[in-house]
Amino acid sequence: MQTRILLLTLTLTLGISMMATGEPLHAQCRVIWLFGIPCQDVYVSLVNQIKAWKGMSGCMTVGQRCLYELVSATPFHIVAKHTNRQWTSKEDLSFHLVSTEESVCRVTGFSISKAWARVEDNGITYCTLYNLVEGSGLVDAAGYKQYTNEWICLDYSTANCTIY
Numbered sequence: 001m002q003t004r005i006l007l008l009t010l011t012l013t014l015g016i017s018m019m020a021t022g023e024p025l026h027a028q029c030r031v032i033w034l035f036g037i038p039c040q041d042v043y044v045s046l047v048n049q050i051k052a053w054k055g056m057s058g059c060m061t062v063g064q065r066c067l068y069e070l071v072s073a074t075p076f077h078i079v080a081k082h083t084n085r086q087w088t089s090k091e092d093l094s095f096h097l098v099s100t101e102e103s104v105c106r107v108t109g110f111s112i113s114k115a116w117a118r119v120e121d122n123g124i125t126y127c128t129l130y131n132l133v134e135g136s137g138l139v140d141a142a143g144y145k146q147y148t149n150e151w152i153c154l155d156y157s158t159a160n161c162t163i164y
Contacts, residue, residue, distance in 0.1 A: 027113040027121035029153035031129055032106065036143020039097045039105035040075060046095055047073050049136035050080050059085045064124075064164045065131055082111075082128045084164075089121075090114040091128050104143060109133075123159020130161050 035042050050068045059066035064084055071079040078095040096108045111125040126148070133139060148156055 026115065027125050027154055029109075029111045029125035029129060029148070029156065031109045031126070031146060031148040031153060033109065033133060033138070033147075034143060034145040035105045035107065035138060035141045036103070037105060037141050038103075039099045039107075042105045042107060042138060042141075043073070043075050043078070043097055045136040045138055046078055046132055049132050050078070053132075053135065056085075063131075063162060064127065065135060068132070084124060089124070091125055093128060093132075095129075121155060122164070123155040123161070124164045126153050126156045126159045127161035127164035130159075131164075134161070 047070065050070045053066050053068045054070075056066055064082070067083040067085060069081045069083075071081060073079070076097050078093075078097075080093045082091045082093060084090070091111045091113050094110045096110075098106045098108075100106055109129040111129050113121055113125055115121075130146075138144065150156055
């Protein structure tokens with residue numbers, strides 16, 4: 001009896017949350033990075049990395065450093081897509097760049113899985129963002145800091161970006 005009540009409660013909660021948001025549940029991740037370099041340099045690095053990982057060549061080894069697609073780019077906002085080579089899942093990515101008064105570039109990265117009702121993703125949504133930052137060398141930039149947690153980036157703490 002208790003199992004039925006729990007199942008009913010979970011079903012109702014899922015239904016109400018889908019009605020409230022108007023969209024199905026998707027795995028997603030939000031990360032904030034700080035860089036002590038101009039946002040123009042961050043912008044160029046991210047756009048170049050997305051373009052460099054456009055094809056399949058990065059898929060030949062372990063990992064998902066491939067199949068990125070640049071959708072649009074301005075010095076303050078980058079939109080891209082990523083296709084996962086193993087599970088054919090797709091993620092929509094965006095980076096919002098803001099220069100602060102302290103000569104710091106604050107970048108908010110957001111990734112959302114296109115897979116319906118896929119709330120957990122083993123860190124794929126995190127890794128599709130982080131791999132671009134790491135691959136472009138921005139993790140070595142002056143003043144580099146990263147802020148996220150499990151509440152805004154599901155499976156962040158267990159993500160293994162060497163395989164995703």
